[in-house]
Amino acid sequence: xxxxxxxxxxxxxxxxxxxxxxxxxxxxxxxxxxxxxxxxxxxxxxxxxxxxxxxxxxxxxxxxxxxxxxxxxxxxxxxxxxxxxxxxxxxxxxxxxxxxxxxxxxxxxxxxxxxxxxxxxxxxxxxxxxxxxxxxxxxxxxxxxxxxxxxxxxxxxxxxxxxxxxxxxxxxxxxxxxxxxxxxxxxxxx
Numbered sequence: 001x002x003x004x005x006x007x008x009x010x011x012x013x014x015x016x017x018x019x020x021x022x023x024x025x026x027x028x029x030x031x032x033x034x035x036x037x038x039x040x041x042x043x044x045x046x047x048x049x050x051x052x053x054x055x056x057x058x059x060x061x062x063x064x065x066x067x068x069x070x071x072x073x074x075x076x077x078x079x080x081x082x083x084x085x086x087x088x089x090x091x092x093x094x095x096x097x098x099x100x101x102x103x104x105x106x107x108x109x110x111x112x113x114x115x116x117x118x119x120x121x122x123x124x125x126x127x128x129x130x131x132x133x134x135x136x137x138x139x140x141x142x143x144x145x146x147x148x149x150x151x152x153x154x155x156x157x158x159x160x161x162x163x164x165x166x167x168x169x170x171x172x173x174x175x176x177x178x179x180x181x182x183x184x185x186x187x188x189x190x
Contacts, residue, residue, distance in 0.1 A: 057107035
């Protein structure tokens with residue numbers, strides 16, 4: 001019987017394109033976020049745009065990058081969410097858009113500043129990451145460099161180095177599962 005992760009011709013494993021988990025595995029770059037078994041809260045794009053524009057005028061793509069950075073990669077709204085929100089804000093007279101080098105630069109109007117001030121000090125991107133343990137960010141971020149190193153060994157290592165890398169990764173996997181098997185009340189019993 002064929003599994004989703006195996007190519008029937010070669011029995012080689014490939015990445016599963018199913019629903020992603022909070023570490024980014026599965027469905028690609030935009031992953032399910034917020035911890036095991038929990039979907040990330042969707043951010044309020046309209047409120048985020050107003051909050052960002054209180055700092056300085058920005059392009060839509062620049063706002064997307066800022067939101068991704070401020071949430072440690074947990075929220076990256078799509079252009080399909082950002083640009084309609086900006087158009088709505090413009091239609092409501094809260095922002096203006098000037099074309100600069102083929103790009104639209106958005107800035108708050110006076111009415112937009114008043115609307116943004118109603119939110120107070122709370123920033124919309126804080127709602128996206130609220131309640132998420134920073135350790136989950138560090139664990140997620142530690143996986144990428146390990147994958148890069150393993151790929152380098154696979155591409156440039158000798159057969160002996162590749163064999164050693166397989167054992168290192170297998171041992172690491174065993175140790176990670178051993179962590180889960182420990183008594184949570186006594187984490188020092190490994």
